[in-house]
Amino acid sequence: MTLVQMHPRSTKAGVVHSTVADVMDTAGPQVCDDMTVEVALAVMASARTGHLLVCDDSGLCIGLVTQAQLTGARDASAYSDKVQLRDMLGARGPFTSPVTTMAEAGHLMRHSQVDALPVVDEYGIGLGVLALAR
Secondary structure: OOOOOOOOOOOOOOOOOEEEEHHHHOOOOOEEEOEEHHHHHHHHHHOOEEEEEOOOOOEEEEEEEHHHHHHHHHOOOOOOOOOEHHHOOOOOOOOEEOEEEEEHHHHHHHHHOOOOEEEEOOOOOOEEEEEEOO
């Protein structure tokens, strides 16, 4: 079974941001890694979001997928409707913590060349997403 959890978005306007917790969006849809690409795209469209946190069977966050990654996988010549999110993710990470400074998180994002990072607690549970402003 594929689990989807919905969490409300937080808004923290007018605050001086020193840590990731100050600016992260609370976790949007969290989906299980056995979800197929097509279903993930449908969840993403209905949630009106550009990314999904992906969790394993024990609820630990194992990564983040974007709409661009999902459509790229779907449009690839080797695509099959049986491709699951776990097949796309590869190595875990990068991740950040809510207590990480914004300077450190910015450095990690530049170094990793990503537009969004999953924010996890000390147990690996997804808390939210730190995304570049568009």
